[in-house]
Amino acid sequence: MRFRLATWNINSVRIRLDLIERFVRAHEPDILCLQEIKCQESQFPFEALQALGFPHIAVAGQKGYHGVATLSRLPFKLGERRDLCGRGHARHLSIKLDGAEAGQKPIVVHNLYVPAGGDIPDPVINDKFQHKLDYLDAMTAWFSGHRTKTKNRMILVGDLNVAPLPTDVWSHKQLLKVVSHTPPETERFEQVMASHEWIDVMRRHVPAEEKLFTWWSYRNRDWRVSNRGRRLDHIWATQALGEAAVSMSVIEETRDWTRTSDHVPVIADFEI
């Protein structure tokens, strides 16, 4: 079984349907995980996305903010929608892929949108930063509770809003005090990864010495020239699927499209 998985923080699914169509036609993902859909499930453009070749759709939405959706050409069962910090935010959704081989566990795909954390990296005066740290801790606790780390077949994708490595930001030194790359965040990020021996699929394909970004601020006019990017979007796999991710690519071309998202899609091909 081979499938192509893509993740993209779309920053409003409703106003970027044309860009989703353009991306899907060019890259033909079998599963597309979207974050920041910014709408309720009742407002979600099911018909338009089904028409793009995704008959199977799961949505966790809320009014105006956040929200994730997983679109699939392959049949799946809805897993769960976790509210990790109990604030009623729609930030997680998991699915279980059908068609697994006899005797194998299903493949679970987690789609996550970790809180951005606000501007000031101080949990005492900035509750949004506290929430982000709590959210990462809750992820660690959650995955620590999973058994059979080597046999569970799970993929986790999404906008995790942390750039963990020095080469995941345009300037390690200048961003150490900027939310997304501060030590309290990157340390927790490492703890989440360790909690289930998650594999960083993107870094399996691009050496840690090389810069690798998935997000460029809207505030930099010429994003390609200034290249002040960060790697905020991630694809992880459990040990049982680590070798199955046979290729990975960051689709930078979408960042040049008119009225696009500030995040670009990341694709991984799995050969199970």
Add this chain to the structure above:
DNA sequence: ATGGTGGCACCGCCA
């Protein structure tokens, strides 16, 4: 050192 942009929904919030 500062301000720079964008979406949604409300008369700012969140990113």
